[in-house]
Amino acid sequence: MAAQTKSVESSIKDKLSSLPANGTNHRIYKVPKHFGKVKRECYTPFVVSIGPIYYKKNLKSSQELKLRHLQCFMELVRMHSDRAYNLGQFQVFLERWEGKARSFYADKISLGRDDFLEMLMVDAAFIICYIMLRSLPKNFLPINPMKNMRAWEDKVQQDLFLADNQLPFLLVHDLYHEAFGRVADQILFKELVCSFIGQTNIPGRAAASSVGRVKVRDISDIKDFVDFLRICCLPPKLRHNQIQESNVNMLCCLPLKCSHDRDQENNDVKPTWCLPCNKHSGLNLEDDEETDQLPPKAKELKDAGVKFLATPGKNLLDIKYTGGVLQIPKFSIQDNTEAILRSLIFSEQCHHYEDSYFTDYAFFLDALIDTPEDVQVLVQNKITDPCLGSDDEVATIINRITTCSMLYAPNFYYSQVSRDLHAHVTNRRNKWRAILMRDYFNHPWSLISVVYLVLLLILTVLQVYTGFKG
Structure with missing residues (x-):
């Protein structure tokens, strides 16, 4: 019996020791299946997969489209950067990011090292190029990989803001500034993203293109592009006083x-x-x-x-x-x-x-x-x-x-x-006033009629009064 107890104890200890570290650093979570029961397409990318969760899953045209944007990205670096970068140098930059990037995802990533680094490079370059194409003057960008694909634009924009179809925002931000040097110092990546959102039809576009620029300017802990959009849209007056928990058990x-x-x-x-x-x-919700x-x-x-x-x-x-x-x-x-x-x-x-x-x-x-x-x-x-x-x-x-x-x-x-x-x-009082305005004063002629009747009543009363007096 004691041996069996030790065996069970050992098994539990092994399982506990194999648990991943507590996810205090997690930024991106996979959407649970029960959310998808409502409307799965609201959580699934249509055109472009971003990040490891949907990597090469049922999106045949996604990889080609992203590679064309990577090609465009490299051309933009050649034209506008003050640094002579090639793909190998970018890969060295991303190697320093690998461990940190993996830790940002709550789910264990099955991609090997080479596939993971390739995914980071291709997807980050796609995001940067796609946003630049829609935020900068046309003379800055001689080519557009989606020139004949306008019908896909809305779905690509939606894909970029899906909850688990994401790369860490800081990674994309740092790659942009690494690639474009002085240009990036003059045209900040956050400004580009705000301009890009302002030209889409997604919720919060008006906020992002105006007050959102100020809100994100000094924020360093932006988790991903969904979090970026949220920060842009935060109301002017934020919560300052938390509800006291003394009466909340x-x-x-x-x-x-x-x-x-x-x-x-x-x-x-x-x-x-x-x-x-x-x-x-107990609690009765209705009462x-x-x-x-x-x-x-x-x-x-x-x-x-x-x-x-x-x-x-x-x-x-x-x-x-x-x-x-x-x-x-x-x-x-x-x-x-x-x-x-x-x-x-x-x-x-x-x-x-x-x-x-x-x-x-x-x-x-x-x-x-x-x-x-x-x-x-x-x-x-x-x-x-x-x-x-x-x-x-x-x-x-x-x-x-x-x-x-x-x-x-x-x-x-x-x-x-x-x-x-x-x-x-x-x-x-509000109900009766509303009924009165709706049923009796909903038209100028109604008001005139009421005034006329009141005057007529007053005149009638005066006539009767003077008649009796006379």
Whole structure:
């Protein structure tokens, strides 16, 4: 018996000793399979694989396209760099990066040394060349490997911002500055990336091309291009005071039951809402006051007299409510919107769970938009311009984005906005005022008629009064 116990103990120790080091240095995580159950194409590259996770997987044209960009990259180095570099010298530079680059990936990389270094060179050169082609004057770049491939542009741009289709940002940044020397000192890589994003149709493009330039300028720990986009879009006012944990004993993470769940009855994955719970009491999600942290539906707000105002989209996450007016930055629903937002949310789930912004934004929109009627409210107020077709499609996309995601309720960024909206909706005076304005004063002639009737009533009363007096 003792021998058997020692054997089991030895086996467990061997397994513990073979565990990889704790992933404090991990930057890039592979998207779990259960995320793909919702919509796999939102997490899978269409045209170009970047990094080791999708290396040479079912993308036959990907390698040729990347090699053509590598060829273009070498030509650009020859034309504009003050250093005479060849591929061998770049490989020496990347060899110094190998160990660090491998440690950035949470999953064990099966690629051998040569394949891994080749992948780093080809993929990094592709990213640099592709971004330069779209950010610099045409006379700076005599050739374009995608000149006759315009139909692929949107999907390539989407591929560059998929959660696990990534290279470490610092590696690409350092290779650019190593390759272009003085030119890189004058045209910073971060500036190029901001200019590039500003010319795409991905969410946050307005922020990246304006306020985002300042936000990323002094940030050294940018994990990848998804993280870069997130930093560009951070709202002007960030969280400063964390929620006190004195009254929070644990987090209850429960499925968020919404009316749109009717489309997901056969699906085992749902949005998740995490609420603070007292360990001595149970929690009823529907009755708990914490559910006020999510806003009412747009149609309900409109019926209660809340005005909607579209603000410039350069601060995508800057949603405000003041004086009965809900201010929401303009946004559009494109083919790539769902995929990019999902990648941003997944990145926050990995790195910024208790300090999330895009996750909170998605949950806010998910609660605000539940039916096509809610979408129509935003369309009528020019807050969104759906490019995909029907309002029903837009509602479905918004409702689906939060599936599989978890929200840290104590730090919900829009909790005060939501509470103020609930306070407006539950105020009877606001409801009656809204009904009065909608049913009786919704047209100038209605107001004139009411004024006329009031004057007529006053004159009638005066006539009766003077008649009695006389």
